Amino acid sequence: MNEISVNVEWATDEAIRIAVSGEIDLANVDTFEAELLGAISNQLADVVVDLREVSYLDSAGLRVLFQLGAQLETLQIGLRLVVPQDSAVRRVVDLSGLEVLATIEPGPQRT
């Protein structure tokens, strides 16, 4: 009902790519967190979270990404976030200093 979707686009033994879409706020952040963490095992070496279809992300959503970044750092698993340049979410991510814990990449241009 509170539209958000978290889909595993592909996964190998070493890497996983997860695509998220919708608006993330206080109301659905628990769903976001559970689905995101549920998709990631400790066997991986590389995690990509594609946020190109996320149109709104608030500080509650940022908290999940920060926690994920910190945990993956401990597990020595790389975290890459795909966030297009010049999007609202990109400005949120840039302001928050999330790049300390994750590699931020623009990904292919959306058309």
Add this chain to the structure above:
Amino acid sequence: MALDGAAPHDWLRRIESLTDTALSHLGVEELLVELLDRVRELLAVDTAAVLLLDSSAQYLVATAARGIEEEVRQGVRIPVGKGFAGRIAESKQPLILEHVDRVNVLNPILTEKGIRSLLGVPLLSGGEVLGVLHVGSLSTRRFTEADVELLRLASDRVALAAQARQTEAAGAAAGALQRSLLPATLPAVPGVEFATRYVPGGGGEVGGDWYDVFELPSGRICVVVGDVVGRGLEAAATMGRLRTVLRAQALQTDDPAELLQRLDTHIRHFERGVMATVQCAIMTPWHDQLVVSSAGHPPPVVTSPDVPAEVVDLPADLPVGVAARPRRATTLCLPPGHGLFLYTDGLVERRGVSLDVGLRKLCAALRPGPADAVCATVMAQLLGGDQAADDVAVLMLSRPVTDATEPLVLRHHAVPLALRQIRNLARQWLSGVGVTVRVAEEFLIALGEACANVVEHAYGPRGGMISVRLVAEPSVIVAVVRDHGHWRSPRGHNRGRGTVLMHGFVDEVRIEHLVNGTEVTLRKIVSTEEAG
């Protein structure tokens, strides 16, 4: 007490006529009518009417009338505090209008009937207002102090009768059930206006017609009009159950076709033998869109600013309670200036007359406008002074044309789901104000953080409300987010980030701790090309 113009013996005669013991043999309905007739005769006036407060205590509903019977037959509703009768109910004081015009009365029937002067008094019981009794004159008349006193006296008798009417068990049970099941107040949604009418069928008999308007968790609005086959208490009780099922199922889906499917499944399992036609529309105000599905119900009518009202070409699926069949939904565009009118068949069906005639009449009566005025016009033109044979429920949804630069004022329960609703309405408002997408996005993030703060920190477990006011000033947009809770310093390691986002995306953040809550003001400068 100055009884100018009334000789003492005359006064006594008048009192006697109102307390006549012969009256006690009458049933309540006849008693009200008889009392109104005597009031008309005594005061030498042309009309007399009783309006009673409905269960919400926010509206007066025309209940008995002489000389203006249309009031009752069209189900006239007057908000307390507005118009002639509404002001009397609010002030609990008599009111005289020597010159009636469209400004000082709300009910168009009064002006159309040619009533020149009005006198009204409150119906009181133990200091509480039950309703209003008013009389009218077709020629200009200066009502005297004695007239006021006499009407007051009559009002005591009428109040007793009205109370009896409300407690009269047998015939009133279905009516009471019907009244209690129809929503007493409709949700206030920015950019959408609702008005409704319900009129019982011949002999005051209620049936299974209903209307409903409610907000869904997603912030969408669900609008329903339905008609349970059958009459009387049983149909009214069934209607009440179906309405509740529909509301419960609406928490699970935003698709009206699926919603009706679920209602149908429920009926075929739990309510065998029940059949109903239902029209269900789910509106997304921030996208000007409305999705409608019909279970064998007469089609809705759309009003537009420039073209005549039109029956919507909507595929009608089976009524609910018949058989499992796929159901369809149709998307309509309903931008500001447009409206959608839903009704039950009692409005347009007349014995021996083709349904097309009724629909043509309905389209001709429908003009875009304030929802309540539209309902009043339709009831006047389609029912007029006739008693409807079947019961009638109607619901008008209007999208008023608002000045885009008007402030947006929102009030919600401070719960997480409110954040999305506030965002959606603010997003729509910002696009109307004409700022760039980038400015709007940044402003929404700061606003979202301010609102999330209220949801997370302002109130204890009892909860509370959040108010948001958006104002477009020359080259600045301002948001004021207000709560009435107690400030609690941010906790958790997430908090700093919300504040960083607020400061990062607007030019000024001001947080004021007031005695009764907190007010956060956000100001964002927009360049002059953007504002506008």
